[in-house]
Amino acid sequence: MTKVLGRVAAAVLALGLCAGAALAQPDYPRRPVTLIVPFAAGGPTDVISRIVGEHMSRTLGQQFVIENALGAGGTTASTRAMRAQPDGYTIIMGHMGTHAASVALYPNLAYKPDADFAPIGMVAGTPVLILGKKDFPPRDLNEFATYVKANVDRLNMAHAGVGSVSFTTCLLLNHILNVKPTSIPFNGTGPALTALIAGQVDYMCDQIVNVVQQINAGQIKAYAIGTAARSPALPNVPTSKEAGLPQFEAQAWNALFAPKDTPKPIVDKLSAALDKALDDDNTRQRLLELGSVLPEKPQRGQDALLALVKSEIGRWTPIIRAAGPSN
Ligand code: MLT
Numbered sequence: 001m002t003k004v005l006g007r008v009a010a011a012v013l014a015l016g017l018c019a020g021a022a023l024a025q026p027d028y029p030r031r032p033v034t035l036i037v038p039f040a041a042g043g044p045t046d047v048i049s050r051i052v053g054e055h056m057s058r059t060l061g062q063q064f065v066i067e068n069a070l071g072a073g074g075t076t077a078s079t080r081a082m083r084a085q086p087d088g089y090t091i092i093m094g095h096m097g098t099h100a101a102s103v104a105l106y107p108n109l110a111y112k113p114d115a116d117f118a119p120i121g122m123v124a125g126t127p128v129l130i131l132g133k134k135d136f137p138p139r140d141l142n143e144f145a146t147y148v149k150a151n152v153d154r155l156n157m158a159h160a161g162v163g164s165v166s167f168t169t170c171l172l173l174n175h176i177l178n179v180k181p182t183s184i185p186f187n188g189t190g191p192a193l194t195a196l197i198a199g200q201v202d203y204m205c206d207q208i209v210n211v212v213q214q215i216n217a218g219q220i221k222a223y224a225i226g227t228a229a230r231s232p233a234l235p236n237v238p239t240s241k242e243a244g245l246p247q248f249e250a251q252a253w254n255a256l257f258a259p260k261d262t263p264k265p266i267v268d269k270l271s272a273a274l275d276k277a278l279d280d281d282n283t284r285q286r287l288l289e290l291g292s293v294l295p296e297k298p299q300r301g302q303d304a305l306l307a308l309v310k311s312e313i314g315r316w317t318p319i320i321r322a323a324g325p326s327n
Helices: 002-027 044-060 074-083 097-105 141-154 165-177 189-197 212-217 264-279 283-287 303-323
Strands: 033-036 062-068 090-095 115-131 155-161 182-185 203-207 220-224 252-257
Touching: 033 044, 033 074, 044 062, 044 090, 044 115, 044 189, 044 252, 044 264, 044 283, 062 264, 074 090, 074 097, 074 115, 090 097, 090 115, 090 212, 097 165, 097 303, 115 165, 115 189, 115 264, 115 303, 141 165, 141 220, 155 189, 165 182, 165 189, 165 203, 165 264, 165 303, 189 203, 189 220, 189 303, 212 220, 252 264, 252 303
Parallel strands: 033 062, 033 090, 155 182, 155 203
Antiparallel strands: 090 252, 115 203, 115 220, 115 252
16 A cells, blocks of 8 residues: 555656646746857857847847857867757757768767757858959859969868868868868857958858858959859859859758757747747848748758758768868
8 A cells, every 4th residue: 555655656756847847848948048159259150040040039038148159160069069958048050060970070979960959940041152362364154263273272261160061161172172281270250251342362161141242342252152053142243053053052051950859848949949039120131131941830940950951961971071081
């Protein structure tokens, strides 16, 4: 009898705990949410996070606090996010580099992008451009290829660390051209772009969100965009196919992830808030002006993001292996 009563008491306690957890979730969030940005402030991931985070914080009634956590091409921050309490109070803006390319770039990567996170949703596609400093001699992509091949020993290429979009997409570019320039890492393409504008580095590959204004102001040169169609934000920049380098296919993406065991109702709440942000006219306009490509409804959800992560790991792994050692 005592045993039976003990079991009943344990069951009641377990039920109570479950009810407590379920009751706690409708209140979520009760305090600010930390949104980890794995790169420097002012760069593309940071800018997109602040625009979307602002709207999500209005929807959820709590501040989204941006925390720029730097290092190792975004993989340090991603490891931290993976190990954070799975309670919905720490999430990360991952991207094509941190959550796809890094798998092949780091054989001992601490996390599995497609298994160690709860996908919240895709935020934006970000086409990647081939860029040169203002007084870089080549006038078009053909001349760029010839010039870089002839002068590679004295050229510097900027990027945001092994694991970043800028590193991975220029790895593809350099592999196509069969060149290995000196590579100069920064903590994000915010600072890398500053170096390109100052003429301290010769070329880089960067997401459109970081560079529309600087291209239009003539502070840097744009040779091509790595998407099938030109961007409405930069209609004069040819696609890599039009410019003669069709193998340079480079569109990155940004997406929100929570740690793996975050309760489903919380992840659903975050997904719904993101969806609402992506439906908001003002948020859309701000993202579109920067050249982002906004996901349609079917591309937005948790399942669609997981499928994207898997397919992007599948796409980038052989490219990176064919390009050879990263450093
Ligand atoms: C950044 O925000 O600095 C970029 O997303 C870095 C990159 O991946 O190239």
